Amino acid sequence: MKHCPRCGSKHLNYLPWLGEIYECRECGYRGALVIEDEDREAVEDEDMAEDGDGDGDGCM
Numbered sequence: 001m002k003h004c005p006r007c008g009s010k011h012l013n014y015l016p017w018l019g020e021i022y023e024c025r026e027c028g029y030r031g032a033l034v035i036e037d038e039d040r041e042a043v044e045d046e047d048m049a050e051d052g053d054g055d056g057d058g059c060m
């Protein structure tokens, strides 16, 4: 989900022929910078799992 950085509206038009440009239909903002809102799918959580801290396996 993308939001307009100026007014927060979700009504954005993508204008690929201008080069990754979005245009807001509410306030008329036009630019490459938009607010991207990930839909509560925690993808970044995997980063900490590779620490190998609580792995007391005792191989020897």
Ligand SMILES: [Zn+2]
Pocket: 004, 005, 006, 007, 008, 009, 024, 025, 026, 027, 028, 029
């Ligand atoms: Zn806007």
